[in-house]
Amino acid sequence: MHLLYQIFIDPFMQMGQAPDLLVQTLWEGLVGGVLYALIALGFVLIFKASGVFNFAQGIMMVFAALTLVGLYEKGVPAPLALLLAIGVMYLLALGVERVVLRPLVNQPDIMLFMATFGLTYILIGAGQLVFGGDPKEMPVAALGLPKGAIDLKILGGLVSLQKIDIAAAIIASIMVAGLAVFFQKTRIGRALRAVADDHQAALSVGISLNQIWVIVWFTAGIVALATGIMWGARSDVSFALQVISLKALPVLILGGFTSVPGAIVGGLIIGIGEKLGEFYWGPLVGGGIESWLAYAIALAFLLFKPEGLFGEKIIERI
Amino acid sequence: MRKLKKAALALIATTALAASALPAAAEDIFVPLFTYRTGPFAGSGTYIANGMHDYLEMLNQRDGGIGGVKIAIEECETGYNTTKGLECYEAVKPKHPVLVNPWSTGITLPIIPKAAVDKIPVLSMAYGLSASSEGDTFPWIFNPPDTYWDGMSMIIKYIAAQEGGLAKLKGKKIGYLYLDAGYGKEPLPFLADLSKELGFETKLYPVAAAEMQNQSAQWLNVRRDRPDYMIMYGWGAMQPTAVKEAVKTNYPMEKFISIWWPSEEDAKGAGKEAAGFKTLNWHAATPDFPVIKDIEKHVVGAGKSQTPKDQLGTVLYNRGVYNSMLIAEGIRTAQKLTGKKVVTGEDVRRGMESLNIDAARLKELGMDGFAGPIKLSCADHNGHRPTFVQRFDGAKYVKVSDWIEPMHDKVGPLLKADAKAYAEKNAGWPKRTEACDSK
Numbered sequence: 001m002h003l004l005y006q007i008f009i010d011p012f013m014q015m016g017q018a019p020d021l022l023v024q025t026l027w028e029g030l031v032g033g034v035l036y037a038l039i040a041l042g043f044v045l046i047f048k049a050s051g052v053f054n055f056a057q058g059i060m061m062v063f064a065a066l067t068l069v070g071l072y073e074k075g076v077p078a079p080l081a082l083l084l085a086i087g088v089m090y091l092l093a094l095g096v097e098r099v100v101l102r103p104l105v106n107q108p109d110i111m112l113f114m115a116t117f118g119l120t121y122i123l124i125g126a127g128q129l130v131f132g133g134d135p136k137e138m139p140v141a142a143l144g145l146p147k148g149a150i151d152l153k154i155l156g157g158l159v160s161l162q163k164i165d166i167a168a169a170i171i172a173s174i175m176v177a178g179l180a181v182f183f184q185k186t187r188i189g190r191a192l193r194a195v196a197d198d199h200q201a202a203l204s205v206g207i208s209l210n211q212i213w214v215i216v217w218f219t220a221g222i223v224a225l226a227t228g229i230m231w232g233a234r235s236d237v238s239f240a241l242q243v244i245s246l247k248a249l250p251v252l253i254l255g256g257f258t259s260v261p262g263a264i265v266g267g268l269i270i271g272i273g274e275k276l277g278e279f280y281w282g283p284l285v286g287g288g289i290e291s292w293l294a295y296a297i298a299l300a301f302l303l304f305k306p307e308g309l310f311g312e313k314i315i316e317r318i
Numbered sequence: 319m320r321k322l323k324k325a326a327l328a329l330i331a332t333t334a335l336a337a338s339a340l341p342a343a344a345e346d347i348f349v350p351l352f353t354y355r356t357g358p359f360a361g362s363g364t365y366i367a368n369g370m371h372d373y374l375e376m377l378n379q380r381d382g383g384i385g386g387v388k389i390a391i392e393e394c395e396t397g398y399n400t401t402k403g404l405e406c407y408e409a410v411k412p413k414h415p416v417l418v419n420p421w422s423t424g425i426t427l428p429i430i431p432k433a434a435v436d437k438i439p440v441l442s443m444a445y446g447l448s449a450s451s452e453g454d455t456f457p458w459i460f461n462p463p464d465t466y467w468d469g470m471s472m473i474i475k476y477i478a479a480q481e482g483g484l485a486k487l488k489g490k491k492i493g494y495l496y497l498d499a500g501y502g503k504e505p506l507p508f509l510a511d512l513s514k515e516l517g518f519e520t521k522l523y524p525v526a527a528a529e530m531q532n533q534s535a536q537w538l539n540v541r542r543d544r545p546d547y548m549i550m551y552g553w554g555a556m557q558p559t560a561v562k563e564a565v566k567t568n569y570p571m572e573k574f575i576s577i578w579w580p581s582e583e584d585a586k587g588a589g590k591e592a593a594g595f596k597t598l599n600w601h602a603a604t605p606d607f608p609v610i611k612d613i614e615k616h617v618v619g620a621g622k623s624q625t626p627k628d629q630l631g632t633v634l635y636n637r638g639v640y641n642s643m644l645i646a647e648g649i650r651t652a653q654k655l656t657g658k659k660v661v662t663g664e665d666v667r668r669g670m671e672s673l674n675i676d677a678a679r680l681k682e683l684g685m686d687g688f689a690g691p692i693k694l695s696c697a698d699h700n701g702h703r704p705t706f707v708q709r710f711d712g713a714k715y716v717k718v719s720d721w722i723e724p725m726h727d728k729v730g731p732l733l734k735a736d737a738k739a740y741a742e743k744n745a746g747w748p749k750r751t752e753a754c755d756s757k
Contacts, residue, residue: 021541025535025538032534124356133360134583135555137586160568234531235532235562236559238554241531244531244532247532274535279535279539279542286522286524287522287536288526290526290529
């Protein structure tokens with residue numbers, strides 16, 4: 001009986017008794033969720049264009065941020081380092097298309113998936129070789145990003161909003177909106193959707209598959225850079241960030257592998273869900289439930305929507 | 319042409335294989351260093367790897383090795399990953415290492431049963447299984463100068479001193495933020511015992527390795543629970559993130575105390591607001607010692623190291639130097655005991671058990687005032703030495719306490735009981751038959 005009380009009554013009592021903490025938890029979940037959504041978006045972009053689950057998306061985030069910070073530490077001014085990091089992500093997209101994707105056209109998807117594994121280890125090695133393995137501090141001020149917090153004395157307590165988190169939420173929202181417009185309204189966006197629907201049909205109407213792949217990988221690289229900057233500013237830029245990117249998996253399961261809105265909604269549900277779960281229900285089992293709770297939430301949703309919240313219903317004749 | 323290419327490739331592969339299987343030269347003493355310069359824990363591991371390597375290399379360059387015998391140093395990258403660490407262990411085993419340093423509690427634990435069989439001593443310096451300090455049960459394992467239980471007891475004693483005595487801890491709330499792995503869990507039974515005995519409440523905040531840089535939920539819990547003090551057992555990227563989150567949560571930094579692992583870089587990232595953050599330590603965190611000057615002259619300055627000059631004298635670099643000093647002194651003692659120049663793992667085990675680094679020896683080593691004396695014995699493979707508290711002032715750590723002795727009366731019996739339980743749990747655990755040179 002006591003256990004039932006602790007599970008079903010007490011957490012909600014706590015929410016009512018300390019609404020400021022509830023708002024703070026929701027805010028932390030929202031910020032985390034936005035960043036998960038951005039990581040997931042990188043996966044979705046590439047999956048939509050090539051049907052490949054890009055295992056290297058996490059390390060692309062680390063590599064992009066590391067390039068920026070590494071160049072800055074070598075004396076390159078932050079804005080220039082940012083531009084150069086974008087340039088490096090373009091070269092990476094070009095290289096991936098030429099060396100990895102092009103030779104594997106018409107090979108089974110699993111081959112492409114395995115190739116992204118290889119890419120992951122190449123990027124880890126290259127990153128460590130060039131910039132070293134130690135964590136690096138993101139030059140927040142030099143990049144023009146805000147520091148400090150806005151403390152709101154509301155709801156009988158304190159809600160503290162870190163300015164960098166607010167910036168992360170705004171930048172992520174702008175990026176998501178920009179990508180949505182890019183896909184819906186531009187010629188390249190429509191071409192990309194055509195490629196996603198059917199490679200051969202797209203080729204037959206003159207769409208260059210190679211060009212689309214470069215654009216998609218470059219866009220995913222930009223998304224990775226933005227995520228790396230934001231997450232790096234919250235903690236540090238280190239190879240441990242790569243592990244966080246795996247949080248995109250439950251987001252993708254939840255939102256569907258091919259849906260941009262799914263990545264966003266999924267990210268927010270996972271972000272907010274895991275923070276609420278860890279904060280209100282975690283202490284019941286000694287804490288530390290955050291790392292698996294995301295998967296539990298995603299699997300619970302799948303019971304009702306097996307294709308994910310926004311995933312395409314696949315009907316195959318057998 | 320194609321045939322030629324194939325032959326060349328085969329030749330390269332065969333040479334590489336043969337080279338990897340070769341033991342170190344017979345006239346060398348082989349000391350493998352398990353390090354991690356890559357992966358999520360590289361931020362801590364790189365400093366230690368540099369310190370360990372540079373001290374041994376300095377002995378090679380300055381003195382021609384130990385007792386006139388060159389040290390064959392070989393690093394094996396573990397990435398702080400247990401599987402990779404065990405691969406490293408198996409890879410170095412045929413080369414007859416005189417000792418291994420796993421540099422991970424997770425790697426140490428599975429190596430413990432292998433050590434006696436393979437006759438390779440294990441040095442897990444201030445980490446690993448706390449109970450392995452009991453030499454009668456674990457004759458091949460050494461974990462000086464303190465166990466994690468000693469560390470916890472010293473932190474609690476320091477907190478008690480701030481509050482006016484151990485009795486004042488009754489009713490206090492102490493939070494424990496820890497890496498949710500073998501290392502972080504190691505002091506949990508001891509903390510539970512202390513909490514029961516001294517009457518303070520413990521709040522646990524585990525951090526999964528995957529969430530090291532995503533600790534906002536843990537710190538929200540800290541904000542709700544309002545612990546009077548926070549204790550941290552972290553590593554790698556967990557530490558700078560925790561310090562940043564503590565600042566973000568407005569937790570009083572003076573009451574945030576860590577075990578001995580955070581570096582200056584771990585605190586610096588949070589800016590000046592991190593001032594007040596404290597850690598335990600048992601050695602100096604400056605380059606102002608002859609030993610460091612010698613490293614600078616013979617190794618770093620001579621381009622025989624990867625260490626940037628400004629890393630000399632930092633907390634974790636000096637930790638690596640101390641670790642290698644213990645190895646070197648263990649080898650030197652083994653040479654004295656056996657009269658042999660090229661010693662084996664069995665000899666070094668005896669050397670480690672007879673280790674006696676007093677103040678005079680520290681001075682000879684160029685480490686006068688670097689750390690306190692330490693003496694091991696057949697029964698005590700740890701020493702259980704006092705540590706001090708150092709405070710981060712915004713740029714560096716400054717010693718702010720006297721030497722604090724561990725709670726010997728509490729830790730000692732628990733370690734003995736735990737060692738006994740370990741031997742009983744592992745059926746067929748061998749009774750000690752190894753010779754003892756130092757009662």
